[in-house]
Amino acid sequence: MNFNEVNLSNPILRALEELKFEKPSVIQEKTIPVVLEGKDVLGCAQTGSGKTAAFSLPILEKLSKEKSKNIRALILTPTRELAVQITQSIESYAKYLSLRIGTVYGGIDQKYQVDMLKKGVDILVATPGRLVDLWDQELISLCKVEMFVLDEADRMLDMGFLDSIKLIAKQLPVKRQNLLFSATMPKEIERFAMSMLKDPVSIKQARVTDTVSTISQSVYYIDEPNKLLLLVQLIKAGDVKNAIVFTNTKRSADKVMKHLHQAAVRVRAIHGDKAQRARQDALLQFKNGKIKVLVATDVAARGIDVAKLSHVFNFDIPESPDNYIHRIGRTGRAGETGTAINFCNIDDVDNLKAIERHIRKRMTVVESEWPMKILEKKEKPQGRRGSGQAGRNGKSAEWGKTTDAPRRDRAARKEKDPIDITKVKDVTPSGKPVVKKKYTPFKPSSKSESGKDKTDSRRDKKDGRRDFKKDSSYGKKKKAVTGKAKY
Ligand code: ADP
Ligand code: MG
Secondary structure, three states: OOHHHHOOOHHHHHHHHHOOOOOOOHHHHHHHHHHHOOOOEEEEOOOOOOHHHHHHHHHHHHHOOOOOOOOOEEEEOOOHHHHHHHHHHHHHHOOOOOOOEEEEOOOOOOHHHHHHHHHOOOEEEEOHHHHHHHHHOOOOOOOOOOEEEEOOHHHHHHOOOHHHHHHHHHHOOOOOEEEEEEOOOOHHHHHHHHHHOOOOEEEEOOOOOOOOOOEEEEEEEOOHHHHHHHHHHHHHOOOOOOEEEEOOOHHHHHHHHHHHHHOOOOEEEEOOOOOHHHHHHHHHHHHOOOOOEEEEOHHHOOOOOOOOOOEEEEOOOOOOHHHHHHHHOOOOHHHOOEEEEEEEOHHHHHHHHHHHHHHOOOOEEEOOOOOOHHHHHHHOOOOHHHHHHHHHHOOOOOOOOOOOOOHHHHHHHHHOOOOOHHHHHHOOHHHOOOOOOOOOOOOOOOOOOOOOOOOOOOOOOOOOOOOHHHOHHHHOOOOOOOOOOOO
């Protein structure tokens, strides 16, 4: 199918031609006609499958038919960077139309945004927090909105935006078209979607837990203190053209950035403690290829589109499998290939296994010159109980803390599906002999070994983020989530 078969008019087709969009992607092919018909949509497709154009193109088509000075389409996104990116994409599709597109998001002075709103826009892309702020001040009118889009809806709920979204939805005319998009569709979202959407057409492409098949995924089992050494080694190796390195906390992001900087890598970091301008600058420099590595917390996990991103590193394994899908989905976009590399320390093994179960894929295990301590010890099992355990199921005898653990703990450990040692040993990196270094024990500081920052307590009031305690999807996690915004 071509774009001209989905009923888009010439100015849009011309812009798409210039952007070298030859054919609609599957989600675009399915969504565009349904939106043009005026129906509500519950859209769910993999990362990088072209959801932005799937909802924007029919919006442009419909709105271009008449002129007005009102906000007729409202698009909500979870992060400021994503709001900017979506605006830029829509502007590029609308190059030959006379529609005005505006953006409002927190972290910067509202003055410019207020001026822009006064002049009038047809399409507004917004983060919920700033939008509610402006509405509170009676600086924005939403009563003429005909089309309402929630992009990355699950993330917005995760970030505690549900009340803001409900408040915003109340200000909109009852008769409107709703489009809800997400690459993952947890139960809460389905419930929320059912309450907001009217008789929606559900458009699903692939299983939502699928990671994109063009992304190769591998894991290094490595002790926390060696992760930085391995990261520098891999980033300096030839095949990393550019990379996003994800960490779980702002503090970990800063540490990784500093280390890469010292190793003469062109790098910047992006997380919730950085000023909005610095966040925007870093992203722009990364997109323009001026820096090779962007170190980021999950603020950059959603929606961010960097053309031809070669690598994603999970320096810390994410606590939620859905976040894993989104993080690695920054690469392998629009049918390109990509590489996702995970660093898994002993504390992260359960999370990694949960991810593998969720995506129904086993990652290739790669051995570095810094093998995990527990694996080295495994080669020389100590003690009767230890070797017995290992002999029975080929798994680590030292899973957990001591070989003298009570029986019920051993049973529990067995259930945890520990690292498959045999597999680890089978893999040798590209024929080269692996130089095995003796493991040097790490002396943890008073902070937690995983580098998690228990002191990060700032929350982004401007964007209306609330306590993570209230966030069910975080609350359920086994690992301690302190109830504070960590990224
Ligand atoms: P998603 O929101 O599904 O994760 P995006 O909408 O950000 O994905 O699109 C991913 C990338 O694919 C973007 O760089 C976009 O420009 C590109 N893209 C989208 N649609 C097409 C198309 N029909 N042909 C070529 N490239 C496309
Ligand atoms: Mg998107």
